[in-house]
Every structure is written in structure tokens, then in C-alpha cells.
Amino acid sequence: xxxxxxxxxxxxxxxxxxxxxxxxxxxxxxxxxxxxxxxxxxxxxxxxxxxxxxxxxxxxxxxxxxxxxxxxxxxxxxxxxxxxxxxxxxxxxxxxxxxxxxxxxxxxxxxx
Amino acid sequence: xxxxxxxxxxxxxxxxxxxxxxxxxxxxxxxxxxxxxxxxxxxxxxxxxxxxxxxxxxxxxxxxxxxxxxxxxxxxxxxxxxxxxxxxxxxxxxxxxxxxxxxxxxxxxxxxxx
Numbered sequence: 001x002x003x004x005x006x007x008x009x010x011x012x013x014x015x016x017x018x019x020x021x022x023x024x025x026x027x028x029x030x031x032x033x034x035x036x037x038x039x040x041x042x043x044x045x046x047x048x049x050x051x052x053x054x055x056x057x058x059x060x061x062x063x064x065x066x067x068x069x070x071x072x073x074x075x076x077x078x079x080x081x082x083x084x085x086x087x088x089x090x091x092x093x094x095x096x097x098x099x100x101x102x103x104x105x106x107x108x109x110x111x112x
Numbered sequence: 113x114x115x116x117x118x119x120x121x122x123x124x125x126x127x128x129x130x131x132x133x134x135x136x137x138x139x140x141x142x143x144x145x146x147x148x149x150x151x152x153x154x155x156x157x158x159x160x161x162x163x164x165x166x167x168x169x170x171x172x173x174x175x176x177x178x179x180x181x182x183x184x185x186x187x188x189x190x191x192x193x194x195x196x197x198x199x200x201x202x203x204x205x206x207x208x209x210x211x212x213x214x215x216x217x218x219x220x221x222x223x224x225x226x
Contacts, residue, residue: 043202043217044155087154099145099168100215102154
């Protein structure tokens with residue numbers, strides 16, 4: 001089983017749609033969780049951290065379910081500029097803080 | 113304030129050659145990590161340097177080596193290149209080996225091995 005698994009997509013949605021991405025992780029003792037955004041062949045950029053209580057940043061909402069080892073990202077009112085690959089990221093316990101474990105990413109394409 | 117800078121941006125090599133990639137961390141950062149991202153995959157951790165020493169290593173062979181200099185900049189060396197080494201190589205920096213919100217990536221070096 002891969003350490004971090006994501007649906008690769010692609011997700012093709014119209015502008016204004018709500019889209020949800022899911023991610024599962026294998027190590028139940030993992031401590032820190034993030035969503036990164038990566039535009040085509042550019043560097044990943046932190047979108048948001050994911051907290052147990054859930055957190056929201058504008059149109060973006062992240063949720064963590066430790067019991068199910070499941071992380072989600074919800075994007076409301078999709079914009080054309082949201083088109084990118086969204087990477088689920090975990091820091092495993094005992095690993096250096098620089099050792100991020102990435103999923104393969106989920107590609108989102110928002111159409112006019 | 114310059115972010116993480118990497119050079120070169122693109123590189124073409126042939127099998128068996130050796131390559132050196134360079135990274136300058138963001139100002140105020142002393143820790144550098146290297147990642148390999150093959151096409152269609154997420155980045156994979158290669159190793160991390162802090163205080164001029166390799167502190168942690170991912171599942172990469174000894175052909176991959178690195179160095180960190182007193183000014184915190186870093187190099188990634190790959191020997192005996194294979195076709196499978198073709199990838200985007202990303203450098204990330206952070207302060208005091210921290211990550212998460214404190215980790216910043218450079219724009220990467222695209223390596224093609226022919």
C-alpha cells in the first residue's frame with residue numbers, strides 16, 4: 001500500500017462548481033498534513049495545512065479524519081485559476097520535518 | 113527577498129554521465145532538502161542537509177550524493193546517470209529543519225537523460 005494515495009483525476013468541472021478531493025495515508029501515527037498546489041511543471045506551493053478540527057481559507061476547506069486516515073479538500077465556486085494539480089502531503093512520525101511524503105496529485109481542470 | 117533559487121533550469125545529459133545541480137536557500141533558512149519528481153508523480157524525498165551534514169535520506173541509491181556549504185547553499189550530484197533519472201529536481205529550504213508552513217520550494221531543474 002502506498003504511503004499517500006490520491007485519486008489522480010483528472011477532474012474536469014465548470015466554473016462555479018464545487019469539487020472535492022480525497023486522500024488516504026497509511027501510517028496511523030502521522031502527525032502533520034498539508035495540501036499543496038502545483039501548476040504545470042512548476043514548484044509545489046503550500047495551499048493550506050490540515051488540522052484535526054478542520055480549517056477553512058476562503059473558498060477552500062480542508063478536513064482530517066484520523067480514525068479513517070483520510071484527508072479531504074473542498075473547493076467551492078471554482079475559478080479558472082484553480083486549474084492545477086493538488087498534492088496531498090504527510091509528514092510521517094520520526095521523519096525529519098523536511099521529509100514530506102507526497103501523493104501523486106489530483107489534476108483539476110476548470111472550464112469556462 | 114529572493115526565494116529558493118536553483119540552477120540550471122534545464123539540463124540534458126547522456127547515460128553514464130554525471131551531473132551537479134545547485135540550490136541557494138531562501139534568506140534566513142539553513143536547511144535544504146532535495147526532491148525528485150518524475151512525470152505524473154508526486155515529489156519524492158532524496159535527502160536533507162543541515163549544518164553541512166546529510167541528516168536524513170530517502171530511498172535513493174548511493175549514486176545520489178550531496179553537499180551543503182557554510183553559506184547554506186547545496187549541491188545535488190548524480191553519478192552514472194540512467195534514463196530513469198530524467199525528472200524535475202526540486203530543492204526546498206526551511207529554518208531549523210522545520211517544514212510545513214516554513215518549507216519553500218525552488219522552481220526546479222528539469223533533467224533529461226538521453
